Amino acid sequence: MSMASSEQVRALLKSHLSGDGEHFVSVALQIAASAARNGDGKLAKELRDLADRIKAQQQNAGSTKAVPITKPTGELAGLLSVFYPRTRFSEMVLSKETRKLLENVKLEYRATDRLQSHGLSPRRKLLLVGPPGCGKTMTASALAGELNLPLFNVQLHGLISKYMGETAAKLHLIFQAMTQTRGIYFFDEFDAIGAERGAGNDVGEIRRVLNSFLQFLEQEESDSLILAATNHIAMLDDALFRRFDDVIQYLPPTESQFKQLVQNRLAKFLGKHIGWKGLWKTAEGLSHAEICRACDDAAKSHVLQETESIDTEALNVALLHRQKKMDLKISSLDS
Numbered sequence: 001m002s003m004a005s006s007e008q009v010r011a012l013l014k015s016h017l018s019g020d021g022e023h024f025v026s027v028a029l030q031i032a033a034s035a036a037r038n039g040d041g042k043l044a045k046e047l048r049d050l051a052d053r054i055k056a057q058q059q060n061a062g063s064t065k066a067v068p069i070t071k072p073t074g075e076l077a078g079l080l081s082v083f084y085p086r087t088r089f090s091e092m093v094l095s096k097e098t099r100k101l102l103e104n105v106k107l108e109y110r111a112t113d114r115l116q117s118h119g120l121s122p123r124r125k126l127l128l129v130g131p132p133g134c135g136k137t138m139t140a141s142a143l144a145g146e147l148n149l150p151l152f153n154v155q156l157h158g159l160i161s162k163y164m165g166e167t168a169a170k171l172h173l174i175f176q177a178m179t180q181t182r183g184i185y186f187f188d189e190f191d192a193i194g195a196e197r198g199a200g201n202d203v204g205e206i207r208r209v210l211n212s213f214l215q216f217l218e219q220e221e222s223d224s225l226i227l228a229a230t231n232h233i234a235m236l237d238d239a240l241f242r243r244f245d246d247v248i249q250y251l252p253p254t255e256s257q258f259k260q261l262v263q264n265r266l267a268k269f270l271g272k273h274i275g276w277k278g279l280w281k282t283a284e285g286l287s288h289a290e291i292c293r294a295c296d297d298a299a300k301s302h303v304l305q306e307t308e309s310i311d312t313e314a315l316n317v318a319l320l321h322r323q324k325k326m327d328l329k330i331s332s333l334d335s
């Protein structure tokens with residue numbers, strides 16, 4: 001067990017008193033370093049993590065002071081909309097791997113300075129891939145909530161113009177904004193880049209828009225996070241994968257994730273003995289979003305009909321209803 005010297009404690013208290021946040025963190029890091037020298041790696045790591053968190057807090061406080069309202073103005077107003085989400089990872093039901101990847105993004109982002117001092121950089125450019133309703137858009141909000149950053153949604157319809165030069169100029173504005181205002185920049189429904197032009201568009205044109213995006217992405221060196229979401233992994237090629245630091249995959253819930261999702265959503269409304277096995281037979285294949293809607297349907301019936309609680313049968317009815325909607329969608333695509 002290593003102990004901070006009285007010198008170090010004095011320096012720590014003094015920097016706190018004088019409100020010198022930077023010095024405070026640097027003394028804390030010195031204490032961590034002596035712990036490491038004394039062979040207490042575990043304590044050293046804990047102290048470093050705490051110092052990183054304090055630093056992140058200071059930076060957030062600083063940035064909100066410097067830019068009280070980061071609302072996009074001028075031409076940017078039509079290209080970006082800003083939100084300050086309060087969503088958290090804990091609200092999401094995810095596979096172990098996906099959760100770990102996301103936690104990793106958060107961890108690295110918080111340790112940006114420490115990584116950079118070793119010539120490393122945190123993961124900042126992420127591609128979210130998966131079928132509808134499994135949490136891609138929610139992830140952008142949750143990351144913003146966890147990192148206490150503003151979420152800038154890129155308005156793709158405002159971005160794509162008939163004229164290639166115009167589209168590139170607008171993309172340039174967005175990438176400039178990333179350097180000026182730290183935040184999460186989210187290209188949702190990224191597959192719409194190019195596709196927006198409608199049936200008449202040619203593949204060459206879609207490629208040019210995409211290529212221009214990739215060029216900006218490659219040159220980009222801000223402190224912002226860039227997220228893009230798409231349903232179609234097939235549409236994406238190697239050139240694209242190479243420019244992102246990580247690809248995060250989303251899948252419809254498994255049986256145990258289904259149960260967790262319903263329990264999260266309905267909490268105390270649920271009756272005591274729920275037949276999960278049978279319900280899964282009805283729910284299998286539904287997305288998180290569809291299951292959440294079924295839960296809300298069941299909750300509304302429960303409230304309006306003043307039933308004692310939501311039982312297996314009521315849940316099954318609600319889930320069946322959502323499955324039927326899915327069938328409708330699939331058969332209309334077939335015809």
Ligand SMILES: Nc1ncnc2c1ncn2[C@@H]1O[C@H](COP(=O)(O)OP(=O)(O)OP(=O)(O)O)[C@@H](O)[C@H]1O
Nearest residue numbers: 091092093131132133134135136137138288289292
């Ligand atoms: N993994 C999840 N955990 C908990 N709730 C989820 C999850 N995924 C989706 N939901 C619920 O479904 C809603 C819609 O999900 P979201 O918009 O994130 O889907 P998406 O993957 O972006 O779909 P799309 O491809 O259609 O844009 C969320 O607001 C949330 O209520």
Ligand SMILES: [Mg+2]
Nearest residue numbers: 136137188229
């Ligand atoms: Mg989405």
